Amino acid sequence: MTKRIIVGVTGASGSIYALTLIKVLALMEWQVELVMTSTGEKVLTFETGADRQSFPDNVHIHENTNLFSSLASGSFRTHGMVVIPCSMNTLGLMATGTGDHLLARAAQVTLKERRPLVVVPREMPYNIIHLENMLRLARAGATIMPASPGFYHHPQEIQDLVNHVVGRVLDQFGVDHTLFERWSGV
Structure with missing residues (x-):
């Protein structure tokens, strides 16, 4: 099977995470199937200053309105x-299996096919509705990974x-990388 992964980008702040992930996957010669909400774009x-023309050839952009994708x-x-990053609005759509746009539909398909779905919520604080939606997605098989970096690798700049x-997201898909130094104990 072709090395292919779907990346969804929503309107939550934290687009630098998406852009970095897309660039790393593209450099590793993965086919990136990108779908962005209008606010996400x-x-x-x-x-970040990135636009549709910023992506390499192995990034295929799907229109969020195209349910024939x-x-x-x-x-x-x-x-x-x-x-x-995942907004609470999109998280809610995914958790309830609703929505008439491609990003939510692709997430539903990923879950029904028992493929890994990793959700990186960036907004905070969480209210009870957000937490219940995360729990519902986790029970359906998704991995919830809030954008919470570690500090044991002594980061020197934001990119670290x-x-x-x-890197932790890539770990969920078994993708080898050298984005950070792994903890080896003291």
Whole structure:
């Protein structure tokens, strides 16, 4: 099977996580199937300066309004999906199995096909609705990974913190990387 992963980008702040993940996967010659909410695309450009032309050829952008996209079908094989950053609105849509846009549908397909779904919520604090939606997704098989970097690797700059979160996401898919120094004990 082609090394293929779906990356969903929503309107939560933290687009640097998505951009870093996409760049790392593209450099590793993964086919990235990218779907962005309209607000996600705006936040990505606002926070990072990246736009649709910023991505390499192995990043295929799917329109969030296109429910005829290959991502809407379980017969389209991928290694899974990550939603990074994930807004509470999109998290709610995924948790309830609702929504008339591709990102939520692709997440539903990922779960029904028993493929890894990693959700990286970035907003805080969480209210009880957010927590219950995260629990519902976790019970359905998703991995919830808040954007909470570790500090044991002594980060020197923001990109070090970003790399830690992105590296931990890659770990969920079994993708080898050198984005941070792993803990080896003291």
